[in-house]
Amino acid sequence: MADKNLPTEPYKGVRDFYPDDMAVQRYMFDVWSQTAESFGYARYDASVLEPAELYKAKGAENEELVNEQTYTFTDRGDRQVTLRPEMTPTVARMIAAKRKELAFPVRWYSIPNLFRYERAQRGRLREHWQLNCDIFGTDERAADVEIIALAYQTFLNFGADPSMFEIRINDAAGMQTTFSDANFFDLSAEQSRRLRKLTDQRRKLKVEDFEVGAADIFGADTHKTNLFIKSLDCPDPASYLAWISQNAQNPVENPLEYTGYINASEILDGLRTLGITNVVFDPSIVRGFDYYTGVVFEFFDTDPANRRALLGGGRYDNLTELFGGEPIPGIGFGWGDVTLRDFLETHNLLTADITAPTIMVAPTDPSLNIAGQKIAQEIRASGLSVAVDISNRKIGKKITAASDAFVEYVLVLGEDEIASGTYSVKNLTTGEQLSGTLEELCEQLV
Ligand code: HAM
Numbered sequence: 001m002a003d004k005n006l007p008t009e010p011y012k013g014v015r016d017f018y019p020d021d022m023a024v025q026r027y028m029f030d031v032w033s034q035t036a037e038s039f040g041y042a043r044y045d046a047s048v049l050e051p052a053e054l055y056k057a058k059g060a061e062n063e064e065l066v067n068e069q070t071y072t073f074t075d076r077g078d079r080q081v082t083l084r085p086e087m088t089p090t091v092a093r094m095i096a097a098k099r100k101e102l103a104f105p106v107r108w109y110s111i112p113n114l115f116r117y118e119r120a121q122r123g124r125l126r127e128h129w130q131l132n133c134d135i136f137g138t139d140e141r142a143a144d145v146e147i148i149a150l151a152y153q154t155f156l157n158f159g160a161d162p163s164m165f166e167i168r169i170n171d172a173a174g175m176q177t178t179f180s181d182a183n184f185f186d187l188s189a190e191q192s193r194r195l196r197k198l199t200d201q202r203r204k205l206k207v208e209d210f211e212v213g214a215a216d217i218f219g220a221d222t223h224k225t226n227l228f229i230k231s232l233d234c235p236d237p238a239s240y241l242a243w244i245s246q247n248a249q250n251p252v253e254n255p256l257e258y259t260g261y262i263n264a265s266e267i268l269d270g271l272r273t274l275g276i277t278n279v280v281f282d283p284s285i286v287r288g289f290d291y292y293t294g295v296v297f298e299f300f301d302t303d304p305a306n307r308r309a310l311l312g313g314g315r316y317d318n319l320t321e322l323f324g325g326e327p328i329p330g331i332g333f334g335w336g337d338v339t340l341r342d343f344l345e346t347h348n349l350l351t352a353d354i355t356a357p358t359i360m361v362a363p364t365d366p367s368l369n370i371a372g373q374k375i376a377q378e379i380r381a382s383g384l385s386v387a388v389d390i391s392n393r394k395i396g397k398k399i400t401a402a403s404d405a406f407v408e409y410v411l412v413l414g415e416d417e418i419a420s421g422t423y424s425v426k427n428l429t430t431g432e433q434l435s436g437t438l439e440e441l442c443e444q445l446v
Contacts, residue, residue: 013118013126023355025129028158028340029111032131035154036109039146041133044108046090048115052080054089057322065288069116083115086334087132088291088319095136095330096323104137104328123308123339131311134332139317141263144295145270147331151299151311152276154335159349162278165310166300169268170285172292172314174237174261178283181259183248184241185224191217195228200286202232203307223247232284236268237261240283263295291316297333303346310343311335357385358445359425360402364395364414372413375423375438382442403428409445 010016017025033043055066071083084090087110095106110132118124133150135143148167155165178184179192187195198213205213211229218225227244234240241255256262264281271279287296294315301310313333321327344350359379363372372388379386387407389398395412402410409425417423424435425445434444 011126013120015125015127019355024341024350025337026355027351028337028344029129031157032111032154032335033109035157036131036133036150039107039133039150039153041107041109041150044091044094044110045112046084046087046094046110048083048113050082050084050090052082054093055082055085065116069118071115071117084112085114085116086289087112087114087130088134088289088316088330088332088334089322091132091134091332092316092319092330093323095328096320096325099320099325099328102137105143106136107133108136109133123306123336123342125338129337131335132332134330136320136328136330139294139315139329141266141270144263144267144315144331145274147313147333148267148271148279148297149274149276151313151333151335152271155299158340158344159351160343160347162276164302164347165278165343166302167271167276167279167297168282168285168300169264169279169295169297170281170283171237171259171261171264171294172287172296173294174259174264175283175286177259178241178244183250183252184244184259185228187217196286199232199284200288202284232282234281234283236281237265240281260294267295287312287314289316291319293317294331299335301343301346305346306339306342308339310339356406356408357387358407359384359386359409359411360398360405360407361386361388361411361413362395362398362402363388363390364412366390366392368413368415368418371418375411375413378438379442382446384442384445399426399428411441 015021052070052072055070065085070085073081075081091108091110095102111129112132113127113129115127118126120126133147135147152167175196176192179187179195180189194217195214198210198217202210214228215222215225218228231240231244234243237256241259241261245251245255252258256265268279268281285296285298292314294317296314298309298312311333313331315329315331317329318327319330341350361372361376363369369388369390372390376386376388389402391398393401399410407428409427411423411425413423421437422435423438423441424433425441426433434441436444
């Protein structure tokens with residue numbers, strides 16, 4: 001006997017998937033993969049183990065993720081190994097490895113299990129599954145529009161109405177330029193880094209705290225501080241640039257082109273052409289990864305119960321450079337199962353059925369259990385799902401248990417049925433009864 005019983009809870013921040021959870025998860029993964037495939041995306045996968053250097057390399061670096069959130073260990077061969085916290089470096093590695101064989105543009109998707117040492121809270125766990133859809137080998141705006149339209153369509157395929165979520169778009173390069181360029185906010189590299197971090201936390205901070213943080217970064221320049229705070233409400237890239245350059249000594253001639261914000265502008269137009277109207281420009285969208293080089297986006301639930309981003313992504317044109325050769329442009333997004341389930345539950349969209357066999361064979365006596373298995377085997381051959389109730393319960397209890405487990409039909413098996421070769425199945429919802437040989441029954445039920 002052990003001194004102390006082991007706890008039955010899983011490790012902190014991870015989940016057990018009981019059959020009811022698996023049914024929901026399978027439904028979510030099915031909608032994810034069917035939608036990705038309907039857009040022509042091919043599925044790939046890789047191991048959860050990656051060399052730690054993949055996340056430490058320059059360009060792939062995200063300080064918080066690498067230093068505080070990875071599960072990294074030394075293996076028996078003295079190698080540093082990381083449980084992958086995201087899929088993008090892995091897929092960039094795979095694309096770079098086959099760059100000569102692939103016919104670009106490549107459209108790929110995957111549903112990996114990811115691990116991050118985060119403080120567990122609503123929408124954030126230490127383990128999650130994440131739909132990743134990416135296009136490689138093109139920097140056409142049509143690819144950016146397509147990837148956002150794919151995520152949008154997936155929401156509709158879950159039964160969501162566009163009023164239930166909102167798409168927010170910004171541009172990583174544009175943000176960098178407007179923060180540091182002398183014609184706009186003219187910040188040092190360090191101020192710029194701090195302002196990005198503060199902007200990223202905007203949603204979690206009280207308005208006053210955010211404003212105090214901004215004033216601290218801009219120092220004595222209260223005018224710029226106010227300009228910055230108000231700029232976050234500008235409805236499109238053109239008015240944002242006009243607003244923040246109003247006091248420039250020599251305003252740049254074509255600010256949309258100059259900053260690269262032309263891309264976000266064209267993408268917003270492209271999405272509206274596809275009938276996607278729940279999309280807004282939001283200069284406060286900062287993605288946590290340094291590899292984004294162009295448009296960045298996040299989807300949010302319009303219900304305040306779920307405040308965290310449902311999904312996020314963007315364009316990253318240089319990541320494959322880490323592996324040598326000319327960079328291959330990429331754009332994609334990651335969408336977690338935790339935030340998706342919260343969204344579906346909040347909006348009553350979870351219609352996944354609990355998986356139960358269609359028929360339960362219920363022997364009237366345990367001595368008939370093997371005969372029951374034989375009958376189940378024969379019915380299964382016609383494509384129906386069948387299980388046998390091999391418990392010692394009375395027949396009435398077996399029927400109630402089958403009904404409680406959402407089984408559709410029950411076949412009561414006694415000596416008489418075996419002797420005559422004629423069986424009856426009862427529909428547990430309607431009470432309707434069908435009788436005949438196994439063959440006849442299967443024909444009617446399939
Ligand atoms: P990310 O913003 O870190 O991006 O994660 C994307 C989504 O994954 C989040 O919006 C959320 O739904 C989910 N997620 C992230 N961390 C957790 C967590 N600890 N618990 C539960 N869900 C979580 C990326 O990972 C990028 N690599 C996405 C990408 C793909 N960019 C281009 N291609």
